[in-house]
Amino acid sequence: MRTSSRSWTVGRRVGGPVGVVRVGASGVCHTDVAVLGGHLPMPLPLVLGHEGAGVVAEIGSEVTSVAVGDRVIGTVGAVCGTCWYCVRDMTHLCDNSVAMTSAPHVKRTDGTEVPALVGLGTFAEAMTVHEASVVPVTTDLPEEQLSLIGCAITTGLGAVFNTAQVKPVSSVVVIGSGGVGQAVIQGARIAGAARIIAVDPLEKKRSAALGSGATDTIDPTSADLVDEVRRLTGGRGADYTFEVVGNPTTITQAWDTARRGGTVALVGMPAADAMITMPAFSLAPDDKRLCGSLYGGTQARQDIPLIVQLAETGRLDLASMVTRRVPLHEVNDAIRALEAGEQIRTVVV
Numbered sequence: 001m002r003t004s005s006r007s008w009t010v011g012r013r014v015g016g017p018v019g020v021v022r023v024g025a026s027g028v029c030h031t032d033v034a035v036l037g038g039h040l041p042m043p044l045p046l047v048l049g050h051e052g053a054g055v056v057a058e059i060g061s062e063v064t065s066v067a068v069g070d071r072v073i074g075t076v077g078a079v080c081g082t083c084w085y086c087v088r089d090m091t092h093l094c095d096n097s098v099a100m101t102s103a104p105h106v107k108r109t110d111g112t113e114v115p116a117l118v119g120l121g122t123f124a125e126a127m128t129v130h131e132a133s134v135v136p137v138t139t140d141l142p143e144e145q146l147s148l149i150g151c152a153i154t155t156g157l158g159a160v161f162n163t164a165q166v167k168p169v170s171s172v173v174v175i176g177s178g179g180v181g182q183a184v185i186q187g188a189r190i191a192g193a194a195r196i197i198a199v200d201p202l203e204k205k206r207s208a209a210l211g212s213g214a215t216d217t218i219d220p221t222s223a224d225l226v227d228e229v230r231r232l233t234g235g236r237g238a239d240y241t242f243e244v245v246g247n248p249t250t251i252t253q254a255w256d257t258a259r260r261g262g263t264v265a266l267v268g269m270p271a272a273d274a275m276i277t278m279p280a281f282s283l284a285p286d287d288k289r290l291c292g293s294l295y296g297g298t299q300a301r302q303d304i305p306l307i308v309q310l311a312e313t314g315r316l317d318l319a320s321m322v323t324r325r326v327p328l329h330e331v332n333d334a335i336r337a338l339e340a341g342e343q344i345r346t347v348v349v
Contacts, residue, residue: 017060017062017063017064017130017131017132018060018063018105018128018129018130018131019056019057019058019059019060019063019066019128019129019131020056020057020058020059020126020127020128020129021055021056021057021072021074021126021127021128021129021134022054022055022056022057022125022126023052023053023054023122023124023125023126023127024052024053024054024055024143024144024147024349025052025053025054025142025143025144025147025348025349026049026051026052026122026147026347026348027051027052027147027148027150027151027152027179027345027346027347027348028049028051028331028334028335028338028345028346028347029050029051029151029152029179029338030178030179030180030246030268030269030338031050031117031151031269032048032049032050032117032123032335033335033339034246034269034271035048035117036048036335039270039272040269040271040272041272042117043115045114046114046115046116046117046121047106047114047116047117047121047123047124047127048117048121048123049116049117049120049121049122049123049348050074050076050117050118050120050121050122050150050151051122051148051150051151052073052074052120052122052127052147052150053071053072053073053074053143053146053147053149053150054071054072054074054126054127054143055069055070055071055072056068056069056070056072056134056136057126059131063131064131065131065136066131066134066136070136071136071137071138071139071143072134072135072136072137073134073135073137073146073147073149073150073304074120074122074127074129074133074134074150075133075134075135075150075154075298075300075304076118076150076155076295077091077092077094077097077118077133077295077300078094078096078097078100078101078119078130078132078133079091079094079097079132079300080094080095080097080100080132081132083095083096089299090297091299091300091301092294092295092296092297092298092299092300093294100130100132100133101116101118101119101120101130101133102115102119103115103119103130105119105121105127105128105129106121106124106127106128118133119133120133122147122150122348123328123331123348124328125328135300135301135304135305137304137305137308139308139311139312141308141311141312141318143349144322144325144347144349145311145318145319146308147347148179148183148318148321148322148345148347149304149307149308149311149318151180152179152180152182152183152321152345153183153307153316153318153321154183154295154296154298154300154303154304154307155180155183155267155295155296155298156179156180156181156182156183156184156185156186156187156244156267156296157183157184157186157190157296157303157307157310157316158293158296158297158298158303159184159187159242159265159267159293159296159297160184160188160190160191160242160296161187161191161296162293162296162297162298163265163267163291163292163296163297164240164242164263164265164291164293166187166188166191166193166239166240167191167192167239168191168192168194169192169193169194170192170193170194170195170239170240171193171194171195171196171197171232171233171238171239171240172188172193172195172196172197172238172239172240172241172242173197173199173229173240173241173242173254173257173258174188174196174197174198174199174209174214174241174242174244175199175200175220175225175241175242175243175244175245175250175253175254175257176200176243176244176245176268177198177199177200177202177205177206177208177209177214177244178200178205178244178344178345179321179344179345180244180267180268181198181200181205181209181242181244182205182208182209182212182321182344182345183321184242184244184267185198185209185212185213185214186212186213186316186317188213188240189212189213190310190315190316193240194215195215195216195232195233195238196213196214196215196216197214197215197216197218197229197232197238198210198216198217198218199217199218199220199225200217200219200220201219201220201221203219204341204342205341205344206219208320208323208344211320212317212320212321216232220253225253225257226253226256226257229257230257233259236259236260237256237257237258237259237260237262238257238258238259238262239258239259239262239263240258240262240263240264240265241254241255241257241258241263241264241265242254242264242265242267243264243265243266243267243268244267244268245268246266246268246269246270246271246274247268247270248270248274248275248276248277250268251266251270251276252276252277252278254266255278255288255290258288260285260286260287260288261287261288262288262289263288263289263291264288264289264291265293266290266291266292266293267293267296321344321345322344322345322347323344323345323346324337324343324345324346324347325346325347325348325349326346326347326348326349327348328348330348331348334346334348
């Protein structure tokens with residue numbers, strides 16, 4: 001079930017440095033779909049939504065990093081700032097993130113406590129969150145655009161700049177041109193890539209990719225992907241390949257489209273039981289790098305304000321990625337449309 005006849009209220013008796021954020025906008029992401037479909041197994045019931053922006057409405061007595069009235073962007077992972085990973089500039093791997101975000105922050109009217117996805121739950125009018133799960137920003141950008149920075153934009157740009165570290169005048173392949181894929185394409189454009197090849201079976205997404213900065217597109221259902229990429233890259237393959245689907249088949253294709261010495265970044269979230277098989281012999285002679293990319297390796301409090309600046313100066317186009325707006329009560333149809341590939345990004349407003 002995607003909806004319930006029960007009523008829900010924002011929790012008020014949760015310990016720790018928490019506050020209430022009035023949600024202004026929430027993107028609809030494939031991770032939400034993956035949870036609904038059981039590909040990412042999580043205990044239910046669960047308040048979905050993890051890509052959002054809003055305004056701080058209330059704060060607890062222990063909150064120090066935000067104030068009432070602050071505009072904030074929710075982050076996929078909370079950051080403690082003190083664990084082994086955090087003090088080594090790997091806050092996306094924070095050891096204490098799960099502990100800070102797993103506490104139930106929502107109550108049904110019958111008193112049942114319910115957790116929210118990654119401690120947020122942006123498919124709501126308001127959410128109670130740990131202060132470590134939000135980043136304050138000072139900007140006039142609309143909340144529908146800011147919401148995308150919470151996941152799709154940060155994940156995509158982070159994969160380009162943090163994970164793969166794309167160099168200027170390089171060749172890039174992006175397999176999957178949905179919301180995160182479009183962000184990867186924009187990141188590659190900002191990084192100065194000379195050739196950006198967008199791969200997607202849907203014409204609408206390929207057209208959007210050209211608007212985001214792709215120089216070429218490939219329909220993998222009508223052409224051999226590996227052959228086409230090599231044709232466009234002097235027979236070698238791409239310097240960088242980004243897999244933004246989370247499918248074993250496309251992961252293998254990403255590996256095959258990268259040149260010798262190239263980098264393959266796995267950005268899409270695969271099912272929990274998905275497996276890949278690769279020829280072991282090619283690993284050393286081809287000298288390729290296969291990199292996981294959790295949240296684009298983003299250091300949220302450092303990187304999100306910089307991403308906001310990219311949007312404010314026009315280097316990053318957030319407006320074009322919002323292709324549909326729906327009220328909260330139509331979120332189920334937004335999820336259906338995402339599964340059908342009808343939109344780049346639907347935003348609940």
